[in-house]
Amino acid sequence: MNEEVNPLPSLEQDQTSEQTIEEIVASLGDTVGQPRVEDPKMSVSNVDVFYGDKQAIFGVDLDIANNEVVSMIGPSGCGKSTLLRCLNRMNDTIPICRVSGELTLDGEDIYSKDTDPVLLRARVGMVFQKPNPFPKSIYENVAYGPRLHGLNRNKADLDDIVVNSLKKAGIYNEVKNRLDESGTSLSGGQQQRLCIARTIACSPEVILMDEPCSALDPIATAKIEELIDELRENYAIAIVTHSMQQAARVSQRTAYFHLGKLVEVGDTDTIFTNPRHELTENYITGRFG
Amino acid sequence: MLLLIIFVLTSIAYVVGRSRAATLRKNGEQLHSLPRYYGYLTAIYTAVPALLLLAIWSASEPTFLKQSTVKTLPAEVQSLPQGQLDLVLNDIKNIATGGITQTADDPLREASAKHYNDRKNTSQLLKSIVVLVASILGALYGLRKIGIHTRARVFVERAMMTVLIACSCIAIFTTVGIVLSVLFESLRFFNKVPFTEFAFGLHWSPQTSIRADQVGSSGSFGAVPIFAGTLLISAIAMLVAVPFGLMSAIYLAEYASSNVRAWAKPLLEILAGIPTVVYGFFAALTVAPLVRDIFEGVGFEDVASESALAAGLVMGIMIIPFVSSLSDDVITAVPQAMRDGSLGLGATKSETIKRVVIPAALPGIVGAILLAVSRAIGETMIVVMAAGLAANLTINPLEAVTTVTVQIVTLLTGDQAFDSPKTLVAFALGLMLFITTLILNVIALVVVRKYREQYE
Amino acid sequence: MNAQEKLNTTEVVRGSLKRRYAREKRFRLFGLAAITASLTFLAVLLITITVRGLPAFKQTFIQLEVTLDSKTLGVGENPDINELRKANYNGAIKKSLTALFPDVKKRKDKKALYKLVSKGGQYDLQKRVMADPSLIGETLKVWLPVGDDTNSYIQGNIDSSLPEKKRRFKDNQIQWVDQLTEDKQIQRRFNSTFFERGDSREPEMAGIKGSLFGSMLTLMVTLLLSFPVAVATAIYLEEFAPKNRWTDIIEVNINNLAAVPSIVFGLLGLAIFINFFSLPRSAPIVGGLVLSLMTLPTIIISARAALKSVPPSIRDAALGVGASKLQVVFHHVLPLAMPGILTGTIIGMAQALGETAPLLMIGMVAFIVDVPTSLTDPATVLPVQIYQWADLPEKGFVEKTSAAIMVLLAFLIVMNAVAVYLRRKFERKW
Ligand SMILES: Nc1ncnc2c1ncn2[C@@H]1O[C@H](COP(=O)(O)OP(=O)(O)OP(=O)(O)O)[C@@H](O)[C@H]1O
């Protein structure tokens, strides 16, 4: 991708110097495509997010349904991670971050006073960009969530949960003989699958993944993608990715963001074969990003 | 005075050297370096050999003087044991410098003193001459070297490097000096008192050997009560410092807003910057009576006015900022990803801290605590002022105990009898102190270093 | 995973929430309590010291009419310096006291009366007369410092409702002092003695000038020795040293030295500088040597940090125009790192200023009245003075100790403030 031969002026570089982000965002127009689905698991309506005075998300609407993978794509800094982190209120940990609009899980507002972030995060799990196993044994890593929440009645229960989660995350066979070893001793791909197992162990309803494969090699990536496809049967999944191929491979619906605005959303097949917004097309065809 | 002359000579050498090089250059010679460097070169030749000579002479002068003075003394004085001979010599020196002496006027000593003065004057005169000659010769040699063949800048830079390297070796020399000074005297002590008695004896009363007026006689040098006392006070201090310091660090690193942090950290640093003698005063005057009143109030009897508890408490307070700032560094070094991972699974903040952050930071925290222990063991002023001299073997914090540092101070301040085990044992205690803290420090440093590498 | 199970998770988590939040709150409170407690200690410490020390900055004086006739003084006509020095000024003071209270006749009472004036009062007179011998024969109105007990009484530290036996200040003394106060012959003024005199056995005559000078001389030696050596070491280790076993040893060694108990440095000083090199005991030069070895690691560590923070681009740029490595360091890197190095140095000096234990080892703990003027004079330093005074039982010395601590802390605070200012001012974003 060469910026100089880019026929379309890069929005970020050239126009921001004259226009404010707000003006550019306004010029992007309404979201193209259908953000709503029937019977959504989570639903985002007209959400704005601010970091201090700086607005990072502009009026986004988006639904996430059960048994489907929604992928979020877009150039760096367009607010994908920010939106994802809103979905389980991880943004609460950033003091300057402010969220307005409505986000619901099973129809309940997750930013209302009655919703507890701890409970919410148990129900909406998250997998991070860089594998971040705790410096504990593999077993302890997976048992961490259930222990916290008291999900097991006894030790045998816990063993069951750990084994099941590791199996679901497709890593059990690789680690079954070394459950006592430190989680950090695994390879990057294994670590990421361990983190997924750790998330599954809390039996969440939704799983959020922020560029889960960006630190991994192609083989590990393939394994994780396979895993995501399997997990879809039981969970609603939202995944942020920089790889268009990955989005095409694992997701059913795709949302394209630009400068904090949801530009286009729709079936993955449609978006990749027949994008309707100019910016989406440019991005997908690799003309900028 | 001599130093001043050398300094002036050096400055002159610099100026002459530089101008000489400048002239050469004007005359079309291809000098290797700028004239300035030739100035430096000449200056180095002027100053360094002269200063070296001066240093060597000054260092060996006292020994020579001593020996030559001893020869003037009558034979029976010469055959006195080393310690008393030193006293006599001191007297002579005092007479020579016109100071006050302990003994009445004594013609023999007066004569020796005169001899001493004569020798001293001759020595000083000779010294001045030799040093000045060396300086001038050096300057001439330096001037002669100015020319095409001398690469002055390289020479000067080499000299600078030598100085830099020499300076970095001073740290090593310090350690060697410490080891030698405590080791030698300790060995002399262990010649007189067996090591096993020192290390395992339960009875400590070094003073008796003085009263018996017999070098090496049967004072008791069982150091166990002292070690026990040191451990007791250090343990109390750590019981205060670790929880308070650690919790402060956790609060500052994880909970406090940046505003609170900006205030609380410097305030804690003040606590760390207060000299220990101030803590000692506070302990002796305020805390110790308070401790006694409180515990006697609730029905304890015989609370010592210099209780281990008071000293330990205050020492703990002193160490709080030390523990907290070290742990603060360690805790903030734990990557945010660890916290995110835990919070993302639905852990509360305190659960995250207790189950993820602290375990992850544990090596670093352990290192910090080890350093703090080493500090507590080596702390002197608080215990000197607030803990007692009584070598009780007890674990009751309300009794008075004594520590290694207290004993070193008491044994070595005031009049010292040369060579008596009473003085030498202080060095043996110092050796123990040094070894213990060395081990603690090195373990702590290695642990912390490993820990840092892990997250870098 | 079926719906039943999911509902279950939610229920279980919700059920335990209250307990978990209670724990969270408790933990947070612990943290807050710990830091509040630590800061409270600081406050208590500072307040106690200040409350105790403040009175010492004022001193009580008594006005007497002293007749300096040569008979009482015991000097002849045209006395020489020596006679003037040895003259009986105390007698003159006693006489003027008896003149004030002519009814006092008994020996014991007279003794009590004389105690109103400090034993140091005679030195004040001595100083004045020796400066101006023509005063002999005159009658002067002079303000003289009062004795320790009188001072305590005036400060309200002696409870006059106690039975007479239980207090050091007796009924008749109280009566005299009360009368003098009524006659405006007793005054409290700024205590300049405290700053103008050396140590003394009498609390009202004791001052910190001697130890302050001792501290300055010692610190001067420390600074002159440790600063260049530390900077040179830091430069070598940071800029030139190859990464090998040897430099590794030096590094571990420096870090360890920073944590060696200070008293061990005192042992080093005693064994090496005093016993081996026969340097004088109690001298600022030895104190300075010991303290500079002690502060070296501190300065080295901060100097290295400062050097490290100078970005490599600056070195590359200077090397690029053909400067030698040494020139680059001395002309470009060192000036940029200087504020950081200075900050570390000031902090090291502050540490040295407050250090006591090693100086006890090298004999700076002697009772020294004179103000030291050279590096080999016997001297003491401020913290050691505090230590010595803290051991003395007189009420006046408790005050003096606290006041000396206040002076010491003031110095330390100023030094640290300068360090912080330097750090803030030269804080640079590269
Ligand atoms: N903690 C924060 N404080 C302030 N601003 C932030 C913070 N995190 C993100 N931002 C800003 O919010 C905007 C969106 O950031 P976000 O991390 O959501 O982008 P992203 O789409 O995930 O980018 P990438 O693909 O690089 O991960 C960016 O402009 C960023 O500068």
Ligand SMILES: [Mg+2]
């Ligand atoms: Mg992102």
